[in-house]
Amino acid sequence: MADFATLLPSLILASGSVARKALLESLGVAVKVCKTGCDETHDETDPARVTEMLAKRKLASFQDTHPLYEIPVLCCDTMISFQGSLIGKPKNRQEAFSQLSLFDGNMHEVHSGWALWYQEKVFSGTDLAEVSFKNLGPDRIASYLETEEWKGAAGSYRLQGAGRNLVEKIVGDEATVIGLPLLQISEILGAPLSV
Secondary structure (H helix, E strand, O other): OOOHHHHOOEEEEOOOOHHHHHHHHHOOOEEEEOOOOOOOOOOOOOHHHHHHHHHHHHHHHHHHHOOOOOOOEEEEEEEEEEOOEEEOOOOOHHHHHHHHHHHOOOEEEEEEEEEEEEOOEEEEEEEEEEEEEOOOOHHHHHHHHOOOOOOOOHHHOOOOOHHHHHEEEEEOOHHHHHOOOHHHHHHHHHOOOOO
C-alpha cells in the first residue's frame, strides 16, 4: 500500500465515524472531522452503486455547505448485503439482534463507497469484502449487544472492537469492513493523477 500520510498528510473527513478517523490517524494522517448531513434515501438495489452514490452525495453536500476549503475532503458510506438484502444501521437493540442473528454462522458482504476531493478533482470508488461469522447463538449475540458497539454501525457490529470476536474470516481489505477502502484509495492515489 502506498504511504498514505505522504499522499494525504492531512484531510477533512466529512463523517462522524470514530473508526474511520482512528484508522486514518493510525497511518499518520492529520484528520479534521466535519460531519455533513445529506439525504440518504435511494431506490438502488446494487450495494456497490448505492455506497459510491451516497459517498459522492455526501461530498457534494459538504462542498455546498463549506465553499472554502484547501485540503483534501473524504466522504464514505458503508452497507452490508446479505442474501440479496441491503442492511444498514439498526434502529434499536431488537433490530441489532435480528441483524446479528442473520449473520450467525453465515457470510455477508460489506460494501464501502468513497469520494475524495483531491488536487482539484473528485475521485470515487467502491470496494467489497466478505465477512464470515462464527456460530454464535442467541446468548453470545445478546452478550455482544451489551457492549453497545451496535449503535450507529452498519450490520450492528464494529470490527475494531469486541465485534472482532464474532468474525471467523475476512476475504478482502479489512479496512473496507471498517468503512474505508484504504487499499483501493492508495492504489488510485499512488497512480499518476494527470489525465
